[in-house]
Amino acid sequence: MHDVLVIGAGTAGLTAAIYARRASKSVLVLEARGFGGQILNTPAIWNYPAEPGISGFDFAMKLYSQAETLGAEFAFGTASGFRAEDGGFTVPTADAEYRGRSLIIATGTSHRGLGLPGEEALTGRGVSFCATCDGALYKGRDVAVVGGGNTAVSDALYLSDLAATVWLIHRRDSFRADPADVALLGRKENIRLLLGTRVTGLVAEDKLSAVVLTGPEGRTSELPVAGLFIAVGMVPATGAFEGLLELDPSGYIVAGEDCRTSVPGVFAAGDGRTKDVRQLVTAAADGAVAATAAVRYVNSL
Numbered sequence: 001m002h003d004v005l006v007i008g009a010g011t012a013g014l015t016a017a018i019y020a021r022r023a024s025k026s027v028l029v030l031e032a033r034g035f036g037g038q039i040l041n042t043p044a045i046w047n048y049p050a051e052p053g054i055s056g057f058d059f060a061m062k063l064y065s066q067a068e069t070l071g072a073e074f075a076f077g078t079a080s081g082f083r084a085e086d087g088g089f090t091v092p093t094a095d096a097e098y099r100g101r102s103l104i105i106a107t108g109t110s111h112r113g114l115g116l117p118g119e120e121a122l123t124g125r126g127v128s129f130c131a132t133c134d135g136a137l138y139k140g141r142d143v144a145v146v147g148g149g150n151t152a153v154s155d156a157l158y159l160s161d162l163a164a165t166v167w168l169i170h171r172r173d174s175f176r177a178d179p180a181d182v183a184l185l186g187r188k189e190n191i192r193l194l195l196g197t198r199v200t201g202l203v204a205e206d207k208l209s210a211v212v213l214t215g216p217e218g219r220t221s222e223l224p225v226a227g228l229f230i231a232v233g234m235v236p237a238t239g240a241f242e243g244l245l246e247l248d249p250s251g252y253i254v255a256g257e258d259c260r261t262s263v264p265g266v267f268a269a270g271d272g273r274t275k276d277v278r279q280l281v282t283a284a285a286d287g288a289v290a291a292t293a294a295v296r297y298v299n300s301l
């Protein structure tokens with residue numbers, strides 16, 4: 001049994017591992033997909049203190065190697081929940097079970113989908129949630145971006161340097177992205193705006209060939225595109241913990257700045273907990289706070 005079992009190797013989980021190891025506790029970090037979390041594919045980070053312009057990949061690798069060098073252990077697997085037993089917590093995955101005297105949940109958020117028929121099956125075959133990962137696949141072709149926030153606008157700007165035409169589709173009449181980025185849209189001749197319009201269907205045989213649009217007057221039409229980039233927000237990756245600890249109505253783990261959850265010995269860190277600012281720097285801060293609290297909890301057992 002490890003002293004501290006961390007679920008999620010994003011910025012919050014890896015920082016928690018660093019702090020717990022500095023306190024000489026044994027640490028296991030369980031990760032479902034890739035060490036580093038959601039920042040991995042971001043081309044450049046400009047707001048993390050003392051690292052201006054660092055790529056998301058380099059940031060993630062530096063953090064991972066810092067935790068590893070300090071002696072954190074790692075395992076791959078998707079946690080499907082936890083149960084309290086024998087003075088600790090057991091976390092099951094499909095292949096194994098992991099045990100910790102304390103538990104830090106740092107599972108972050110994942111991309112919200114449109115909920116359209118075929119969306120899941122077409123992901124990777126025309127439907128994408130990451131312009132910087134998949135944009136190059138659509139060089140010289142027509143693509144669409146759906147959404148109205150910072151990610152949608154910056155995805156459209158990024159894709160305009162690769163694709164022939166970028167259709168930016170937003171259900172409202174104005175964008176809620178940074179005004180400076182919205183202003184840049186007007187300078188790109190190959191970005192076309194479709195406001196007051198929703199994507200209501202996907203047309204595909206093997207791969208996506210068009211999207212179905214429903215316009216302001218409820219009229220539907222088909223727009224031929226090779227790629228659809230969905231940027232309509234994030235949802236907490238906390239489904240595995242439903243019913244095990246308190247979640248707010250949106251699914252975020254209820255925990256304050258002290259990262260304590262409704263279950264003693266279980267702490268929540270990073271984007272997956274109730275908080276105002278979801279950024280790397282606040283995820284790192286949560287990792288430090290949650291690990292310090294977990295270490296105190298373990299010392300009190």
Ligand SMILES: Cc1cc2nc3c(=O)[nH]c(=O)nc-3n(C[C@H](O)[C@H](O)[C@H](O)COP(=O)(O)OP(=O)(O)OC[C@H]3O[C@@H](n4cnc5c(N)ncnc54)[C@H](O)[C@@H]3O)c2cc1C
Nearest residue numbers: 008010011012032037038079107108270271278279280283
């Ligand atoms: C495109 C984009 C650009 C961004 N740019 C910036 C920026 O420039 N500056 C900034 O400060 N912030 C930026 N952010 C926000 C920043 O990435 C997040 O605030 C930060 O990554 C949150 O860290 P986290 O550790 O809480 O969660 P995450 O980074 O989401 O990590 C959670 C980890 O948990 C894993 N996981 C989830 N469920 C399970 C499970 N059941 N079992 C095991 N593992 C699981 C996931 O695979 C993931 O690796 C950006 C986000 C995006 C999407």
